[in-house]
Amino acid sequence: YCLTCPSGSTFSVSTCLCSGSAEIYDVDLNLCVCQTNYYRYQSVCQLCVQSGTNQQCTCLVNQVFDPQKNQCYCVENMVFFLGVCTACPANSVRTFDNSSCYCTKTTSIYNPSDNTCRCKINFFSSTCIACPTHSQKQLFDADDICECKVTHKTFSSTTCDCAANFQVVQSYFCQQCVAYSSLLGGVCTCETGKQMIENQCFCQSNYFFFSDQQTNERVCNACPTTSVNTWVCTCTAPQQFNQFLELCQCVATVYEAGTCQSCPQNSVINQ
Structure with missing residues (x-):
């Protein structure tokens, strides 16, 4: 043959x-x-x-000769590494063919490039424990960290946590807090004076958003006493709200005696 x-x-x-x-x-x-x-x-x-x-x-040094195979071998529990016989790493033994080391922990594997026992795929830490849910680690990557697979999650000690100012939704996804809110106790919470409605921060009842020209921020100012609020100030008809003056005004009429009245015929509003 x-x-x-x-x-x-x-x-x-x-x-x-x-x-x-x-x-x-x-x-x-x-x-x-x-x-x-x-x-x-x-x-x-x-x-x-x-x-x-x-x-x-x-x-x-640290070698013995095998006359049957006419070959030098490292002494027990040592292997050739960088040209010399070197002891197998902790928690490992030499293989039967004397060519390598075998790590005894089931979650670790021998790395011949640096003569160490390293964690297997998806295991980490000095004791090689499993990476948390929705994370991974490649073979021979750094053993102290796993890579989180969910967007906006970062690895922290033994868990994958949402990044700063992100809250957990649907058990494991991360959602960024909306404008005028921040993370408080794991939940996105609107800042003082605002309330969360349909995942947006609105002013509380009887307050309205007003752009502060000095700080370029939107602040909540109180509605006039003659108006009501449904996220914006609503004046009693036929008045309309003027957010720049922050008051209720008559439209195309004149204000008189507590009510909006039309100017008489052949007259105009005195500006």
């Missing part, structure tokens, strides 16, 4: 040719292995040290 040549080798005539100068092809294992008196270190075949008349393979 036919076999695919191992990684790092090429096919020539009837055998596989290994790329390393000290490597030979083992047809039984279908692998490139080191020649006799060579050992593998960081994927490269190294010549064993000559000691007297005997060839003896001497490994580096």
